[in-house]
Amino acid sequence: xxxxxxxxxSQLDLLVNEKLEKLPSLERKKILGQVFTPDILAGFMASIxxxxxxxxxxxxxxxxxxxxxxxxxxxxxFNPSLLGIEVDKTLIxxxxxxxxxxxxxxxxxxSFLSYPLSNKFDxxxxxxxxxxxxxxxxxxxxxxxxAESIGAEIADQIPSQSNLYVYFLIKAILHLKDNGxxxxxxxxxxxxxxxxxALKSLLTSLGSVNNIYHFKKDAFPDAEVGATIIEFRKxxxxxxxxxxxxxxxxxxxxxxxxxxxHPVSIPQSxxxxxNFNDSSSILFxxxxxxxxxxxxxxxxxxxxxxxxxxxxxxxxxxxxxxxxVIKDISKLLTYGSNTHTAYLLALKDTASAATxxxxxxxxxxxxxxxxxxxxxxxxxxxxxxxxFKINLKAPxxxxxxxxxxxxxxxxxxxxxxxxxxxFYILSIPEEPLVHLAILNSSFTRISVLRKSRSQGxxxxxxxxxxxxxxxxxxxxxxxxxAVAKLGKLGADLKGQNRYNGDDKExxxxxxxxxxxxxxxxxxxxxxxEDLQAELKRYIN
Numbered sequence: 132x133x134x135x136x137x138x139x140x141s142q143l144d145l146l147v148n149e150k151l152e153k154l155p156s157l158e159r160k161k162i163l164g165q166v167f168t169p170d171i172l173a174g175f176m177a178s179i180x181x182x183x184x185x186x187x188x189x190x191x192x193x194x195x196x197x198x199x200x201x202x203x204x205x206x207x208x209f210n211p212s213l214l215g216i217e218v219d220k221t222l223i224x225x226x227x228x229x230x231x232x233x234x235x236x237x238x239x240x241x242s243f244l245s246y247p248l249s250n251k252f253d254x255x256x257x258x259x260x261x262x263x264x265x266x267x268x269x270x271x272x273x274x275x276x277x278a279e280s281i282g283a284e285i286a287d288q289i290p291s292q293s294n295l296y297v298y299f300l301i302k303a304i305l306h307l308k309d310n311g312x313x314x315x316x317x318x319x320x321x322x323x324x325x326x327x328x329a330l331k332s333l334l335t336s337l338g339s340v341n342n343i344y345h346f347k348k349d350a351f352p353d354a355e356v357g358a359t360i361i362e363f364r365k366x367x368x369x370x371x372x373x374x375x376x377x378x379x380x381x382x383x384x385x386x387x388x389x390x391x392x393h394p395v396s397i398p399q400s401x402x403x404x405x406n407f408n409d410s411s412s413i414l415f416x417x418x419x420x421x422x423x424x425x426x427x428x429x430x431x432x433x434x435x436x437x438x439x440x441x442x443x444x445x446x447x448x449x450x451x452x453x454x455x456v457i458k459d460i461s462k463l464l465t466y467g468s469n470t471h472t473a474y475l476l477a478l479k480d481t482a483s484a485a486t487x488x489x490x491x492x493x494x495x496x497x498x499x500x501x502x503x504x505x506x507x508x509x510x511x512x513x514x515x516x517x518x519f520k521i522n523l524k525a526p527x528x529x530x531x532x533x534x535x536x537x538x539x540x541x542x543x544x545x546x547x548x549x550x551x552x553x554f555y556i557l558s559i560p561e562e563p564l565v566h567l568a569i570l571n572s573s574f575t576r577i578s579v580l581r582k583s584r585s586q587g588x589x590x591x592x593x594x595x596x597x598x599x600x601x602x603x604x605x606x607x608x609x610x611x612x613a614v615a616k617l618g619k620l621g622a623d624l625k626g627q628n629r630y631n632g633d634d635k636e637x638x639x640x641x642x643x644x645x646x647x648x649x650x651x652x653x654x655x656x657x658x659x660e661d662l663q664a665e666l667k668r669y670i671n
Contacts, residue, residue, distance in 0.1 A: 177256065190204070217239075257313070260299065420604055435521065536670070
């Protein structure tokens with residue numbers, strides 16, 4: 132069938148009146164949202180179609196790129212009719228031209244959005260362009276053109292923040308014959324974000340999603356994102372959606388290997404609202420983040436343990452050796468703490484006469500108690516020596532209570548008071564107010580909650596080894612203007628009450644600022660609503 136060009140010049144004239152093929156490669160890829168499919172993924176997707184492919188069948192690839200998919204349909208015994216569309220003429224190599232000169236193959240140089248809906252196919256295979264909503268304003272990929280290509284009735288159901296790939300998916304479905312099959316690979320953010328919910332609803336209204344194959348990382352060589360392969364049938368059924376998960380495409384195996392796995396079975400009626408909460412819409416593996424243990428300048432550790440709280444922790448300073456400590460998180464009303472909540476009798480090798488007299492009384496009481504929790508203390512007493520000695524640990528300027536409910540708060544311990552062992556201690560001397568803002572952002576709260584474990588009754592706990600691995604945004608990855616603004620927001624947050632709700636506006640402003648940085652650096656499209664929805668998976 133060969134190659135046809137449908138008014139290429141007018142389609143490809145851009146804002147600056149340059150033709151697409153004259154633009155630098157990186158700029159062209161950004162405008163067109165080009166992220167090409169690795170051969171291992173392309174082969175896997177082709178194998179899904181080959182299960183039911185017949186010689187007379189027709190296959191559409193709406194954006195062929197380097198012809199990743201159709202190259203897998205040259206096997207002996209397969210002779211389908213292939214139609215490929217590509218808007219970027221610079222990708223069409225002599226080898227691709229030769230490929231499409233074979234019988235029953237046609238290449239159209241044009242935008243898929245302009246291709247008539249009257250043309251129907253048995254199969255669609257595609258990696259649609261990934262163009263963020265803020266770039267869909269001018270040129271060949273405007274929202275108006277995208278919406279017009281699928282009709283107002285369906286376009287009105289697509290949220291304004293949706294990526295271009297949503298329009299490509301829906302238009303491709305409209306090109307399917309009844310009972311036709313679409314196999315598409317897209318970034319995995321749709322599983323979690325707000326426009327993804329609308330996409331799920333549209334998919335279930337137009338047919339049925341049969342299978343989802345989710346690769347959480349390493350899916351694309353030039354994009355730090357996960358990927359999902361969607362297997363969609365243009366026929367509504369009551370069969371459940373099978374959701375398969377692998378960490379990486381490096382160990383994906385064959386389609387047969389997947390069939391041997393035990394997928395999550397999701398009823399079609401629940402698919403639109405299903406909570407894919409094993410993962411996050413945030414790309415925490417991005418270089419923007421670093422483990423909390425790398426940000427703290429001293430090893431993160433638990434606070435000070437007393438010998439026996441009832442005898443060594445007091446509300447007032449009863450002994451001259453007692454030191455002020457932070458013990459009760461509920462008494463820390465603000466994000467910046469400069470006051471203690473108790474006194475700890477912190478003894479080394481010696482004590483005053485009055486204190487020694489008290490210790491003799493305590494020793495007798497401990498030995499006479501039947502409490503098994505004091506067994507270790509009893510053993511120390513029986514061995515003799517300074518059983519009352521407490522080893523003080525270096526304080527830090529941030530503390531975090533590792534038992535979590537609705538307040539997942541990092542406290543700025545500006546005066547570096549000692550804290551008890553229900554806190555983790557961190558030392559972050561660099562830009563502490565900037566870090567106060569970052570640590571109390573929804574980004575950090577989500578990353579803490581994802582590593583925490585339920586204790587029942589709404590209580591969660593995070594272990595020390597998990598806490599040190601919590602990913603946190605790095606200051607040196609952010610713009611200078613963002614760091615300056617975060618410092619001011621941190622200063623405002625420092626004096627805010629943690630319980631009366633007055634902190635919400637400041638934290639929302641922190642989130643908005645970090646979202647702008649995150650979406651810019653990670654080339655992502657997470658919204659404030661996405662962050663808040665993800666938090667609600669864990670807390671009320």
